[in-house]
Amino acid sequence: MATSAVMSEVEETLQRIKSHKGVEGIIIMTQEGSILQSTLTEEQSKQHGALISSLTEKASLMISTLDPDDKLSFLRVRSQKKEIMIAPDNDFLMMVIQNPNVVE
Template identity: 40%
Template sequence: MGTEIAAVEETFKRLQSHKGVLGVLVLNADGISIRSTFDNDTTVQYAALVSQFTVKARGAVRQLDPDNELRFLRIRSKKHEIMIAPEFEKSREYYLVVVQDPAAE
């Protein structure tokens, strides 16, 4: 368990070190933040909206092809780029979310 926590912390540090990254979140299946680099209000806002959006995107992929699965989602606007890497396992479901400034590329 300790090595898993260390690996998660290392991944967070590595992601945050990339140019333009504003924050990183890990959400559970209920859209609740397990770990975040944002302040509480921003975390709650991203968690609620990203989890709802990901569930809808997953449903759309499944409706188009029931044998297919959502692997990665990228949303880009003028101000931000949100990258979502969902992990759908039978026993666990997590979303890794990275928010960055696309102008910093």
């Protein structure tokens, strides 16, 4: 019963984020790169998931190397056409892909 309530809350959160102008996709995945939830196609999810998992791991290693008492809490990568925001947690990470040129 609690699991369906949690899943419902996750779905509501995904829909709320997805409703923001410019948001093109959301992925929730394990730290190892397994996709748990995504609003993208399976192919897009796998491609983004593999690359972002690697990037997040390297960024996290960099932070802990510079300061062993610190931990990566958020990562934002922006290009001319896309912005990817990554929020890692102990077991999972959430990624939001958006078009930064869309005006609210």
